Amino acid sequence: MRLLKLVPDNTNIKFLKFRVPFYVVSLLLIAASWGLVLTKGLNYGVDFAGGQEILATFEDRPDAPIPELRQSIGALPEIGEPVIQRFGAENQVSIRVKLPESVQGDKEAADRIKSMIVGSLQSDYPSIRIDGADSVSGKVSGEFREKAVYALLAAMIAIALYIWIRFEWQFGVGALFALFHDVSLTLGMFSLFQMEFGLQIIAAILAIIGYSLNDTIVVYDRIRENLKKYRRMPLPELLDLSVNETLARTVMTSLTLLVALVPLLAFGPASLFGLTAAITLGIFVGTYSSVYMAAPILIWLGVNSNSFVPQETVAERQDRIARGGEDPAA
Amino acid sequence: MLDFPRWKKIWLWGLTLVVMLAALPSLFSTANLTWPEALPDPTVNLGLDLAGGSHILLEAEPSKVAAQRLESMEESVRSVMRRAEPRVRIGDVSTRNGSLSFMLDDSSQVDMARELILPLSNGEGLIREWDIAVVDESRFVLTQTPQGVDNAVTAAMDSATEVVRKRIDSLGTREPTIIRQGDDRIVVQVPGLEDPEQLKALLGKTAKLEFKLVDQSALPSDVAQGIAPPGSQIFPYAPTSDFPGQSLAVKRLGGIKGDSLVDARQSFDQQDNEPVVTIQFDQQGGSKFAKLTSENVGKPFAIILDGEVLSAPNINEPILGGGAQISGGFTAETANNLAISLRSGALPVDLAVVEERTVGAELGADSIRKGVLAMMIGSVAVIALMVATYGRFGVYATIALAFNVLMILGIMAILNTTLTLPGLAGFLLTIGAAVDANVLINERIREERNKGRRVVQAVENGYREASRAIYDANITNFIAGVLLFLFGSGPIRGFAIVLILGLFTSVFTAVVLTRMWVAGWLRKSRPSELHI
Numbered sequence: 001m002r003l004l005k006l007v008p009d010n011t012n013i014k015f016l017k018f019r020v021p022f023y024v025v026s027l028l029l030i031a032a033s034w035g036l037v038l039t040k041g042l043n044y045g046v047d048f049a050g051g052q053e054i055l056a057t058f059e060d061r062p063d064a065p066i067p068e069l070r071q072s073i074g075a076l077p078e079i080g081e082p083v084i085q086r087f088g089a090e091n092q093v094s095i096r097v098k099l100p101e102s103v104q105g106d107k108e109a110a111d112r113i114k115s116m117i118v119g120s121l122q123s124d125y126p127s128i129r130i131d132g133a134d135s136v137s138g139k140v141s142g143e144f145r146e147k148a149v150y151a152l153l154a155a156m157i158a159i160a161l162y163i164w165i166r167f168e169w170q171f172g173v174g175a176l177f178a179l180f181h182d183v184s185l186t187l188g189m190f191s192l193f194q195m196e197f198g199l200q201i202i203a204a205i206l207a208i209i210g211y212s213l214n215d216t217i218v219v220y221d222r223i224r225e226n227l228k229k230y231r232r233m234p235l236p237e238l239l240d241l242s243v244n245e246t247l248a249r250t251v252m253t254s255l256t257l258l259v260a261l262v263p264l265l266a267f268g269p270a271s272l273f274g275l276t277a278a279i280t281l282g283i284f285v286g287t288y289s290s291v292y293m294a295a296p297i298l299i300w301l302g303v304n305s306n307s308f309v310p311q312e313t314v315a316e317r318q319d320r321i322a323r324g325g326e327d328p329a330a
Numbered sequence: 331m332l333d334f335p336r337w338k339k340i341w342l343w344g345l346t347l348v349v350m351l352a353a354l355p356s357l358f359s360t361a362n363l364t365w366p367e368a369l370p371d372p373t374v375n376l377g378l379d380l381a382g383g384s385h386i387l388l389e390a391e392p393s394k395v396a397a398q399r400l401e402s403m404e405e406s407v408r409s410v411m412r413r414a415e416p417r418v419r420i421g422d423v424s425t426r427n428g429s430l431s432f433m434l435d436d437s438s439q440v441d442m443a444r445e446l447i448l449p450l451s452n453g454e455g456l457i458r459e460w461d462i463a464v465v466d467e468s469r470f471v472l473t474q475t476p477q478g479v480d481n482a483v484t485a486a487m488d489s490a491t492e493v494v495r496k497r498i499d500s501l502g503t504r505e506p507t508i509i510r511q512g513d514d515r516i517v518v519q520v521p522g523l524e525d526p527e528q529l530k531a532l533l534g535k536t537a538k539l540e541f542k543l544v545d546q547s548a549l550p551s552d553v554a555q556g557i558a559p560p561g562s563q564i565f566p567y568a569p570t571s572d573f574p575g576q577s578l579a580v581k582r583l584g585g586i587k588g589d590s591l592v593d594a595r596q597s598f599d600q601q602d603n604e605p606v607v608t609i610q611f612d613q614q615g616g617s618k619f620a621k622l623t624s625e626n627v628g629k630p631f632a633i634i635l636d637g638e639v640l641s642a643p644n645i646n647e648p649i650l651g652g653g654a655q656i657s658g659g660f661t662a663e664t665a666n667n668l669a670i671s672l673r674s675g676a677l678p679v680d681l682a683v684v685e686e687r688t689v690g691a692e693l694g695a696d697s698i699r700k701g702v703l704a705m706m707i708g709s710v711a712v713i714a715l716m717v718a719t720y721g722r723f724g725v726y727a728t729i730a731l732a733f734n735v736l737m738i739l740g741i742m743a744i745l746n747t748t749l750t751l752p753g754l755a756g757f758l759l760t761i762g763a764a765v766d767a768n769v770l771i772n773e774r775i776r777e778e779r780n781k782g783r784r785v786v787q788a789v790e791n792g793y794r795e796a797s798r799a800i801y802d803a804n805i806t807n808f809i810a811g812v813l814l815f816l817f818g819s820g821p822i823r824g825f826a827i828v829l830i831l832g833l834f835t836s837v838f839t840a841v842v843l844t845r846m847w848v849a850g851w852l853r854k855s856r857p858s859e860l861h862i
Contacts, residue, residue: 003861004718009780055693088696107389107682114686115527130524131693137684140387144819151817155810162806203752203825206814207759210829213810214766214803221799249773253766256715260708260761268704269697271379275755 006255007248015243016236019296026293030181033188040191045198046134048148050099050141052114055087055132058125063090072124076116078103088270092131096196099138110135148202152183155206159213167220168308170301175216178294182212182285186278196274204275208282211257215250215290222246223298224308231305239295250290254283332790332849342846346733346839352740372743377750377824380698382691383521388533388681390490390514392483395679396474399482400425403450403460403472405583407432410446418443422469429473437468447472457481483514486678491516494681496674497532516681524690528667536636536680537671539588539609539656541622544630544642548579568638570659578639580632586622590615594672596665599657605665607656609672616652624648633658635668701754712765720772721861726847727768730839734764737835738828750824760832763804767840770796775862785860786852793845800841804833 046053058064066084073082073095080100087094095117103109114135121128136144156179164172186205190197222242230238261283264276356374378385404425411418419435420443434443444462451460451472459478463471491510498506498518507519523529545562554577558564563582567573593610611619622631623645632642633656640658660668712731716724738760742749775792783791807829814826851857 003721004715006719009776055690057692107684111530111683111686129690129692130688131690132688134687135683135685137389137682139389140685147817147819148822151814151822154813154817158809158813159806162809163802166802199819199821200752200755202818202822203755206810206822206825206829207755210759210807210810211762213806214763217803217806218766218770218799221802225795245777246773248776249766249769252715252719252769252773253762256712256765256769257762259711259715260705260758263707263711264701264704264758266704267700267707269700271693271697271751272701272754275752279755279758 005248006251009248011244011247012240013244013247014240015291016240016296016299019236019292019299022292023296026181026289029188030184033184033191036188036191040194042187042191042197043194044098044141044145045196046096046098046110046136046141047198048141048145050110050136050138051097052110052117052133052135053097054095054114054117054121054130054134056093056095056121057089057129057131058091058093058127059129060127061091064093066093069093069095069121072120073097073117076113076120078109078113078116092270099141103138107137107139110137144199148199152202152205152209155209156180156183159209163217163220167224168303170298170303170307171220171224173301174294174297175213175220177297178212178216178289179209181289181293182208182282185285186282189281190278195277198274200271200275201278204278204282207279208286211279211283212286212289215253215286216294218246218249219243219290219295223295223303227303227305228308233305235299235303239298243291243295250287254287257283332786332793332845332852334846334849339846342842346737346843349740349744349835350733350736352743353736356739356743372746374739374742375746375748376694376698377748377753378519378521378687378694379689379751380694380749381521382524382689382694383519384523384526384529384689385685385687386518386526386530386533386683387511387685388494388516388518389684390483390487390516390679390681392479392514392679395483395486396428396479398678399474399479400428400430403430406450407447407472408583410450411443414442414446418446429471431469431471434468434470440464440468443470483679487514487516489675490677490679490681493675493677494518494533497670498529500670500674501529501532503529515684522691524688526686526688530683530686532667532671533681534683535667535671536677537588537668537674538636538676539591539672540585540634541588541619541654542580542582542585542632542634543622543626544632545579545581546629553577553579565632565634565637565639568635568640568658570664571638571640572659578632578642580634580639584622585631586615586618588672589676590618591672591675594669596662596669597655599655604657605660605662607660607665607669607672609654609656611652611654613652619652619654620648620650624650697751712761716765716768720768722851723768723772723775723844723848723862726844727765727772727840729847730768730844731761731764733843734761734832734835734839737839738832741831741835742828747827748824749828750821752821752825753828756825756828756832759829760836763807763833764836764840766803767796767800767836768844770800771841771844772862775860779860779862785857788860789848789852793841797841800837804837808833 064086070082070084073079078100079097083096085094086092097113097117099110114133118130118133156176159179160172160176163175183205186208190201219242222245223239226238226242258280261276261280264272265280268276352372355372404423407430411420418439420432421435422433424431434440447462447470451462452458457477458475459481461473461475465471487510491508494516495508498508498520503520503523505521509517511517520529545559548559548562553564556564558579561582562579564577564579566577567575590612591609592612595608597606597608598604599606627645627648630642630644633640640656713728716727720727738757771792774796775788778788778791811826811830811833815823815830818826
């Protein structure tokens with residue numbers, strides 16, 4: 001039986017030839033992402049905005065009366081504009097109402113509004129089935145936001161520190177930058193398409209960070225190995241070699257993850273869709289950033305073949321020169 | 331490197347099997363099979379987002395604890411001063427800005443008054459709970475120390491947790507989880523409960539019951555404007571009472587609190603057959619109640635629940651039996667709820683519902699069904715890809731993957747952790763990491779073969795060289811996982827737990843176990859060519 005080979009042996013693709021234009025484009029994308037996040041904002045779900053989300057199934061109807069609902073729920077007092085979308089099957093909806101500013105300080109407002117909406121639904125549509133109801137007060141949602149940001153920052157910084165210790169500081173900076181790139185672009189994407197952003201998406205971003213990191217470390221490990229092996233090879237060439245050597249692995253791993261994720265996107269539960277979509281996107285972004293963000297930055301940060309060779313002391317050097325060794329300083 | 335002595339093999343297989351066995355009960359329960367009762371069955375708890383149920387986060391209002399403390403301090407001070415021999419007369423009592431201040435009528439009693447107050451101001455273990463200051467020779471100012479307020483809040487939250495537990499148990503729901511969280515929160519999780527309204531109605535009531543004498547000197551016009559005579563305070567009538575919208579002035583001090591109850595039951599009034607709540611005091615409360623009613627026959631007293639007047643009947647005769655009846659426009663259900671709340675004791679602090687999540691069992695089951703289907707399709711695709719690409723090595727990798735999944739489940743069952751939807755994302759990432767480890771190893775073996783190394787050496791180098799990147803990647807992810815667990819909240823923690831466990835199992839299965847299998851195969855069949 002002949003085995004499948006997705007990537008031929010000994011590829012020699014000049015990945016880093018276009019590093020400058022790619023870097024420019026990526027930096028622009030990062031800037032655009034943050035611009036979007038800061039101007040257009042993220043479409044926070046109830047976890048982060050406070051408010052309530054209700055999932056309901058209209059058991060005796062083929063599809064949900066969304067316009068009708070929009071009107072009847074929008075007319076309730078104390079409530080802002082509801083977001084009503086199909087969720088899962090044709091007759092299932094998700095109804096989302098954010099906490100209006102006026103009740104931000106009122107701890108129990110979210111809970112009260114929820115009871116009101118559920119009551120109204122049940123009296124208008126007696127056969128409705130409430131599948132789920134979340135209500136989050138303004139204070140708790142604020143804490144969720146704060147904690148999510150702390151968790152992300154702490155994780156990213158600790159990762160960078162570890163890589164600094166295991167490799168060199170340039171690698172720590174590179175990995176941190178690649179992670180920053182991935183997180184920025186994911187946030188930008190969520191802002192652009194105004195996809196609901198909740199705690200689950202934070203879990204997805206963490207998974208993306210994890211995956212992207214895996215990728216970056218595999219490439220870095222090979223760079224470190226090659227730096228020791230080919231002492232005289234120019235760095236851009238060495239980086240290209242390292243990326244090419246790990247290319248088969250990169251393609252294979254990404255592909256296996258994709259074949260696992262696509263069925264989840266197509267057949268998985270609706271509640272996992274946002275999370276799976278984010279991870280799927282993250283696989284592309286993460287792979288790209290390992291090659292085009294994490295690797296070239298090493299050139300500009302001044303990594304060289306001495307990075308992983310113990311520095312010789314002045315005495316050792318004099319000793320070596322005295323024995324007839326070459327003097328690189330001369 | 332590829333040398334596996336017998337003891338090591340036994341040890342590795344033993345560990346694998348034990349952990350995998352622990353996963354069996356969980357698999358049985360998700361497949362709706364019954365697990366033999368004779369065997370221990372630690373199972374993975376499914377989070378409410380997968381199993382269905384209600385999650386409620388209650389938050390206390392610590393400032394109210396401080397206010398209550400001030401009130402009870404005032405009562406204590408008055409009573410020690412009154413009981414002192416000779417009696418210490420005080421006046422101009424004020425409870426503004428969180429401190430209690432009062433003036434002695436006779437400034438020569440300062441030292442005596444200080445002696446009397448001192449024991450009240452210290453908490454357990456010599457912690458000063460109140461600061462005492464004397465200003466202008468005869469004015470005492472008692473200020474709550476932050477430590478004192480903290481202690482009071484902690485104590486209040488501890489007993490509130492107990493009260494919540496009692497009330498929920500009275501509903502007869504299955505396996506509720508009730509946990510103190512942080513300084514001022516209580517988490518309540520009830521699997522299977524899809525309509526938490528009754529639960530919330532029960533928990534939302536403080537059930538602070540008070541009996542206070544009505545101040546008959548108060549002018550109705552003043553009361554309507556909210557002006558209380560000195561020594562009195564105004565409470566509104568409850569919406570269900572006979573005078574909704576009106577208020578009543580009652581004497582501030584000298585009443586009885588409902589915390590000395592031993593029993594409360596819903597029953598019906600013998601005269602008009604209205605639902606009422608019958609309560610029974612303990613001995614001390616009973617004698618206080620007897621004293622109050624005998625001294626005030628013919629006068630009305632107010633029954634006040636959570637700051638609202640339920641009713642204000644006249645005391646027709648002294649009530650000596652230690653029991654009483656509370657009426658106030660109840661339905662059978664509200665009377666029963668009140669009885670439950672009273673039986674379980676008053677909440678020492680108001681609790682507000684600040685987060686509530688309810689997932690219908692239908693939705694949870696649907697999530698699991700669809701998730702399992704999607705994962706099965708995904709697994710078949712991954713297996714096909716791995717075997718088609720790496721042949722025998724791909725087979726080893728996929729068996730290791732299956733072991734990995736079972737081992738995570740097993741460890742989660744042993745540690746009794748909870749699997750949530752974000753946890754499933756953690757699973758996914760772990761599986762990705764495990765696949766990646768094998769891809770790294772196998773690609774490395776290919777490389778080594780291409781360089782012309784001999785079979786055994788290629789495999790050995792492959793494992794050794796790939797391990798470095800695998801360990802580095804896993805350790806960084808582990809660091810990230812630990813930080814996420816420390817800093818994250820609910821769902822993020824669910825993700826972090828699976829991630830952390832999965833890193834260990836994926837290294838164990840993808841690196842250690844496959845190496846043992848490959849080594850066994852190399853030893854047995856001594857191949858001269860590798861198909862990889």
